[in-house]
Amino acid sequence: MHTVWKGAISFGLVHVPVKMFSATEDKDISMRYVHKVCGSPLSYVRKCPVCEEEVGWEEINKGYEYEKGKFVLFEKEELEQLSEQNSKNITILDFVDLTEIDPIYFQKTYYLSPDQAGANAYRLLLEAMRQSGKIGIAKIAIRSKSSMAAIRVIDECLAIETIFYPDEIRPISQVPNLPENAVVNDKELTMARMLIEQLSSPFDPQKYNDDYRERLQGMISSKVAGEEVKIAPARQETNVVDLMAALQASIEAVKPPIATDPGTTPKPRKTTRKTAAKEATAKVSGEGPELEGPKPKRRTTKSKKTDTGS
Numbered sequence: 001m002h003t004v005w006k007g008a009i010s011f012g013l014v015h016v017p018v019k020m021f022s023a024t025e026d027k028d029i030s031m032r033y034v035h036k037v038c039g040s041p042l043s044y045v046r047k048c049p050v051c052e053e054e055v056g057w058e059e060i061n062k063g064y065e066y067e068k069g070k071f072v073l074f075e076k077e078e079l080e081q082l083s084e085q086n087s088k089n090i091t092i093l094d095f096v097d098l099t100e101i102d103p104i105y106f107q108k109t110y111y112l113s114p115d116q117a118g119a120n121a122y123r124l125l126l127e128a129m130r131q132s133g134k135i136g137i138a139k140i141a142i143r144s145k146s147s148m149a150a151i152r153v154i155d156e157c158l159a160i161e162t163i164f165y166p167d168e169i170r171p172i173s174q175v176p177n178l179p180e181n182a183v184v185n186d187k188e189l190t191m192a193r194m195l196i197e198q199l200s201s202p203f204d205p206q207k208y209n210d211d212y213r214e215r216l217q218g219m220i221s222s223k224v225a226g227e228e229v230k231i232a233p234a235r236q237e238t239n240v241v242d243l244m245a246a247l248q249a250s251i252e253a254v255k256p257p258i259a260t261d262p263g264t265t266p267k268p269r270k271t272t273r274k275t276a277a278k279e280a281t282a283k284v285s286g287e288g289p290e291l292e293g294p295k296p297k298r299r300t301t302k303s304k305k306t307d308t309g310s
Contacts, residue, residue: 007088017118191247
């Protein structure tokens with residue numbers, strides 16, 4: 001893996017020399033803009049609209065537009081000096097519980113490995129954090145960009161996650177059309193909770209895949225092979241009016257299939273006289289699954305003997 005950053009983790013007076021590697025990779029399929037007429041890829045030109053000429057990198061400075069059309073300019077060296085103090089050090093400020101951090105703060109994950117003679121200190125920090133169950137909150141500057149970070153243990157490796165500063169998180173109050181004082185139907189809520197319960201399972205990242213990327217790769221292969229690609233029209237989605245019906249249909253769709261193998265059908269249990277008597281008593285008293293009362297007895301008429309005496 002390519003080294004992204006080199007420096008040291010410091011907590012208290014302890015320094016741990018480390019190297020940083022990106023833990024994730026973007027697998028999006030990149031495409032270029034192509035001229036329809038001749039099929040040539042388009043190039044981007046850095047052109048000054050005033051001088052009307054192409055500008056090379058050596059003639060470019062960074063600038064901040066403080067008013068419309070007015071900029072303050074910065075030399076590359078000036079910006080490097082601002083980040084020089086923190087660019088080689090990850091300073092742990094606090095240790096906290098991971099559950100205290102909302103996922104909205106997380107940006108990107110990097111792996112950290114020990115550098116030079118820092119293996120012992122690295123192992124010490126890793127094991128101490130593992131046993132404490134805590135993660136470290138730190139500050140770091142990567143490519144002149146300062147950010148907060150969370151250092152945690154993943155298996156036998158220290159990982160660092162860059163996180164947003166609080167003022168970089170937009171307030172929820174800015175989100176339009178959020179429901180206020182909405183009343184939830186109790187039956188619908190019960191059905192929704194049943195659906196969540198049936199769809200609940202342990203998280204297994206291996207069962208998820210990028211369907212769009214797979215379809216796009218298949219289409220690319222077909223086009224390269226000269227095949228004609230036809231895409232079936234997408235099914236038109238309809239607005240669901242009956243929420244209860246949609247919930248019921250969803251629950252039915254995720255129900256486990258009923259076993260049809262005769263070998264799995266439970267055998268009828270044998271009923272003894274004692275069991276039959278208990279079940280009969282339960283039916284009469286209403287304690288059993290059947291709450292029927294006792295059935296009325298049918299009267300039988302005995303034939304009287306005819307007295308033939310005199």
